[in-house]
Amino acid sequence: MSSQTRSGSGGGGTASASRTCQFKLVLLGESSVGKSSLVLRFVKGQFHEFQESTIGAAFLTQTVQIDDTTVKFEIWDTAGQERYHSLAPMYYRGAQAAIVVYDISNKESFHKAQTWVKELQRQASPNIVIALAGNKLDLANKRAVSYEEAKQYADEHSLLFMETSAKTAANVMDIFTSIAKKLPKSDVNEQASRQSQNRSGVNVGGANQNQQGTSGCACK
């Protein structure tokens, strides 16, 4: 694979002519299939056996280098809202990519993953790139979902598919890289130029704000 990752602070480096694209990626799946662990492995290169639910992280960012393009992922975790079937639809609003995670040692979590895929195909933006991740590959001796079964399901529904292990890091990088390759790349500058057009919105916390004092007013 020609791709490699850089730390979130990246951007410098020698490939100064490279483009940067930013994408919102959401994680979905039943509780304790390892959603947060996958992100933590990808973003920080860490794994904690008894990972507490992550307090205070709205989302994490990590970049992947694909040829001359830097793909920046803004990765959203469910913050536990999936636990009692209470995930708000705004969570996957505007997401360009999703990883639906199940635990290969838990059949029920695979069924639940299929429900999430259905939900995304119904509710999310039509061009969303969806990947299915069979996590906890390190527990292959307790496997309850076969590779073939999951692969067939993924193919039928045009999903990317990999079995992963946040614990051993197996395929974690690869699944994010595969998604990055499949995403349509348009440059941040192009994205910004589209902002001025009718379809895009105002991000009040971001760059759209005119820097003016409280008395500032175009009327004056």
Added chain:
Amino acid sequence: MSDLPKDYDIIIVGTGLTESILAGALARIGKSVLHIDRNQFYGGEFASHTLNNLMEWSDKIKRYPDIENDREQNDKSCFKKCNNDLGKYYTEIEYSFSDLETQDKLLKLSRKFTLDLTPNIFYSRGQLIELLISSDVAKYCEFKMVSQILTLDRDGNVQKVPTSRSEVFKSNKLGMLEKRSMMQFVQAVLKDDNFNELIEPEQLQTISFRQLISNKKFPQIINDYLINAVAMCPNEKDNALKGLNDTKKFLTSVGRFGDSPFLYSMYGAGELPQCFCRMSAVFGAIYYLDMTIDKFHINSENRIESITTKNDKEEFKFNCKNLIIDSSYAPIDYFKSIDNLISHCILITDKTIYKNDDGLDHISLLFLPKMKDTDIYMIETSYASNCSPQGYFVVYLFCRNTRKTSRENFEKCIETFFNIGELDENKPNVLFSCFYSHIDSDYFVHELDKISNRPNNLHFVSGCQPKLDFDHHVEQAKKIFNDICPNDEFMPKPPDPEDIIFGDETENKNEISKETNQNETSE
């Protein structure tokens, strides 16, 4: 659900806007929060629905039996049974399609509509937008400019009100003299907080804004712009101070994100409670939809110590130190028949009320003073806010109810703007209409707060008001937050996710080498 913790600092019932802001603020400072809602969706009174879901919602409310009071005695001192009959809160609900063919067509597009139960727009410098920015919740939501501020002129024509300096100077409705006098007034309003150049201090609260403007001897068109479109203070009871403050709020909001002072929530107003709830969850609050409060239990010190919740399958008991509930869940015996109602109308139409030459989809605001004896707010949304499919428009009307039925409040307004009966090809056709009214919950909460033996750790929250913007919800949330946590900061900016340390980074014993041998399965 045996894994659900039993003890909480705060239990919040209802996922309306004030409750959701409170959930975010309380979880943010480390309080343990359980947040529940009787519905399967977020937002309660502030939810946005697809067309199908709106119909389901109204059918469900119409079905609520009014027999709750007979079911169980509620005069026990040790517990109070809470209301779950939405028929006590909402009244006069009806909806209809123009014809069967239209109905089929619209229902096929149901998901493409986002219909707000409590539509609203926000001042760019209002408290809600400031809170979204200061708390970082803004990263969860997106807005669109309300690109057209409209007004109805004396001849009954819809006019676009110029909002920015350049629009004022480009306007062909205003003469040079008029432009200059409008600009002078604008500058005087912005100059200082006492409005010294415009009015004697002792008059601020004694004369009406309308009177103040008419004293200035502006041309009629400027009078109308200022009173009806900028300040939106047309009534004798709106004093000069209120009018000038509202004018200032409007003027300072212009230019922050664009020429218009107003923002509309992309995908509907129902997104906002969800954004605050996400923040609350990120800081550890537990969310459980489709779970309602059945009753709360009061101890001998007249404090609530626990609540019983239920859904179709289960019943739980949770302990709490404070209980925050939306007034629609208030104890059954607190409900009295309340005459103060707020009425709403949602229309789906096939044309815009004001055709602009630029060919773009717009979001428009039109304030209609004294339409029959009530002031009506009209908001028209379109494909521009992802709230309707292309070629369709959603119009919201809301006002204080002064009539027998919800529909009667809006009849004159609908006749004025839409094609009813006679064929006027220029007017939009109404394809779908829905009318409903609900208790003025601000008034209701005011009454509830007066109940003498009310437990002192019980906090009632009110819902929708016939006002522009949601700033009063921010104020309400701050007030309740201060009652519960007088010494804590209200929603400080969260730490940058990049700075958060996960687990115990100092002893990374679980770190496994990058190259492992378990890659056999994939591709």
